[in-house]
Amino acid sequence: MVTIYDIAQKAGCSAMTVSRVINNTGRISEATRQRILAIMKEMNYVPNAMARSLVKQESRLLSLLIPDLTNPFYTSLARGAEDAARDLGYRLLLGNGDEDLAKEKEYIETVLSARVDGVLLTPTGDQSLAHLKKLAKQRIPFVLLDREVPGMGSDQILGDSREGTRMLTDHLVTLGHRRIAFLGGSRLVSTARLRLASFEETMAAHGLALPEGYLIEADYRMKEIDRQITALLAMPEPPTALLAANNFLALRAIRALRSLGKRVPDDLSVVCFDELEAGFVVDPFMTVAAQPSYDFGVMGIRMLVDRIQQKAPESWRKVVLPPVLHVRKSSGPPASL
């Protein structure tokens, strides 16, 4: 590939002069400038970003680490992040963590090695603390998306788990449901904890009981969920509605319900946090508390770049984006009404 030295030789000047033309720095006569510009074009010169990064100690590279790109929440978040990064003159490195701490660790290593200027990530869970500490120790700025990690201060873009859960619960209660079960995620994830707490709180506020067995904590093996749903429906007083703490759980639950011959919403209403489908869907099914996922990406990148360019205040910033309730087909009045 062509380097500034090749250009310099052809132009009969030093490499530094070429560098000055490229960067528009220093003093250069208009004649020289035009001559070098012409030679650069003629030789198809493209600056080597790595060489520049090495000396500038800045890579103009950001990293986005999310659990799963195919989850519509992250799809749209990633799109927002990429758009915002390009607008600000940064490139974006993509990684899927798969809710797997080992993969996350590996990816953090990659990211450190790539000398990215900053990282935007949804941590796997509380145990991601060690990974974040690595970033912090190397002074790589990062912004946490969606999930908090206790013990780690940082810039954050969060949803409102409390409010979203309240909206979903209220919606079910308004429809007439009294027996509502909760399908939650791992207690090692901040959003799962908050959503569970808010659910309990809201149910209590409505004076509704939470029988033993109505609170399910799912792990990530589907068979577990199948069994848990089966057990739930086998109770003497089974729920008439199910609130899932995220789209992933709702999807699994509905599959389990279907395999048990239950119809949604006729036999059981199901609602959840986060969209279950991306914008391409014609006929959305799930009633959800949707989060502005594209904005998570855009604002995350902006916050990150502000931090990198030290335009941000010293203290950590925390943005909370409100959810919106979309009432669709998966929720209806309880069958008994």
Place this chain on the structure above:
Amino acid sequence: MVTIYDIAQKAGCSAMTVSRVINNTGRISEATRQRILAIMKEMNYVPNAMARSLVKQESRLLSLLIPDLTNPFYTSLARGAEDAARDLGYRLLLGNGDEDLAKEKEYIETVLSARVDGVLLTPTGDQSLAHLKKLAKQRIPFVLLDREVPGMGSDQILGDSREGTRMLTDHLVTLGHRRIAFLGGSRLVSTARLRLASFEETMAAHGLALPEGYLIEADYRMKEIDRQITALLAMPEPPTALLAANNFLALRAIRALRSLGKRVPDDLSVVCFDELEAGFVVDPFMTVAAQPSYDFGVMGIRMLVDRIQQKAPESWRKVVLPPVLHVRKSSGPPASL
């Protein structure tokens, strides 16, 4: 950040010795090796990939350029690409081209500057030729995904547009449709051309007529499509089914139909190429000729890396992945039956 020189100083050896430990090259005594390893861990050393790339003339970076990450076809393709890239020890730079030649051009520049080892891309269209030539001139290996570009030989992963269109057309004919309209994309995109040709061919094979106005070429402005659909339905003999050349067009068409008060499939069946929703959807609606998009990504990356590592034959390789028909709710017998 810690460099090999810092490690060398602390270990009382030369930087080269440290480099040898890192890369497991050359001869090193076990004692020295362990000492250096310990110091590296103690000082949280992380190798600088950019510095290494600079001297090795290899970045271990690949680039994925797709039109739109939020399109489920590309979402899943991107996921496949990321998984495969990581498996092979490469990082992935992500870019959305938005079917916009200017954006694509910009991105090609970025990619050249980043000195990626290879590029995986869905070209915007035939006019992408100039961009591909740039890559070729700089000897950057690339693999084309989904779309061909006339005049540019290269490795390719393609779907079977001919077969997929035939399947969709046959499906509609089998349901009893005789008046089928075609909503195609820009003739500057290879897949759009192929699908149109295959549609005409298949209709002819069934002895079915294609009245004037049944073949729509859409541009990317939605208002155009609205008007085109309106005109289509205002014909003396309007179609009973619509075959859209891709998911994007089908989505637009269905929105237009709904705003005209038409129900799908009761008033009009709609089928299309490519999934309209990603895996998270509970209740898929569209009848589609689905392409194995995840495999597009995985195989594309593998083909690319083979080429980079010169494990590939000199000649261009072309893989064609077959589509699968998923019959769902958007297609049914014509209303007149």
Place this chain on the structure above:
DNA sequence: TAATTTGGAGTTACCGATAACTCATAAATA
């Protein structure tokens, strides 16, 4: 014992750029 091989390093140059400094010449000023 002398010559050769081998193990375990160190030295130097270079990858492609930029920062900081230097320097000659022409123009402006005293």
Place this chain on the structure above:
DNA sequence: TATTTATGAGTTATCGGTAACTCCAAATTA
């Protein structure tokens, strides 16, 4: 006219690694 200033460059060192070469001492071989 002598001195200062501005213009338009060039030189050198450096970013953090690795390739290629060198080199010495111990071990092996003739």
